[in-house]
Amino acid sequence: MSFKNKVVLVTGASSGIGAAIASKFAEEGASVIIVGRNETKLKEVEAKCQRNGAKVLMLIADVTKDNDVVKMMRVAITWSGHWGIDILINNAGIAETADIWDENAMEVYERVIATNLRSVVFLTHLAVPYLTKNKGNIINISSIGSFAPLSTGYFAYCASKAGLDNFSRAIALDLATKGVRVNTVNPGPVRTDGFQTVGEEELNKFGAMTALGRISEPDEIADLVLFLASDKAKAITGSSFVSDNGTLLKRN
């Protein structure tokens, strides 16, 4: 799968699934724009992508800040030689928890929606002219939490991801008229930095929740993303792809 001469923008590329996606696109010849707030971790991903000979633009930005997003797009477009971007991967996300009766429930909700949903809408709005010009595509990294709540305390996260899925389907219809595809990838538990902080015991608990008795590595999600971004998936738009080791199966 070659992405030579393609420009790919990945948000949340400093860690986990986003870092794996950026590295895989770089391996396949794409020029990658990697976005995140943690400069040290972004630099590591930049070096990994460059080892594969890719052109890399590293952008420090907070996707919840409109000024950062506007600036980021301006720099990205100039860097690409005004050709713009071909593939947009909205991956940055947080999974902050609260129960609905908690005092801080609304603060958590605002932060999660700002990161997981609002930022995606705004960045997509800014990127659409370039994606249209290039007949590109968008992949939004959602979660199986959009289909079912899997644990307590995730009301904000589940709402954000359900919103993301339906936003993706709605704009898939709009953008089909412009030759732009939009899909989501909905992982179950994946071993990432975000997840690692919960500890090995909790990770094993999540592994036991899956039908296959395992949790995924970020590369497995990246492989699916690259397929969907490629011409092999030219018939696919408005779809959500679950990669969850059978977690939803086991729940039903």
Ligand SMILES: NC(=O)c1ccc[n+]([C@@H]2O[C@H](COP(=O)([O-])OP(=O)(O)OC[C@H]3O[C@@H](n4cnc5c(N)ncnc54)[C@H](OP(=O)(O)O)[C@@H]3O)[C@@H](O)[C@H]2O)c1
């Ligand atoms: N891991 C899982 O089990 C799992 C399962 C289902 C879905 N997902 C989804 O997969 C995506 C990636 O998650 P992950 O597990 O790889 O998490 P992770 O290792 O914690 O990475 C999250 C990424 O998002 C970035 N990010 C968060 N808030 C940001 C902000 N305000 N501005 C810019 N970047 C921001 C972080 O970058 P900085 O810290 O550098 O800002 C980091 O690169 C998320 O959307 C998550 O909901 C993960």
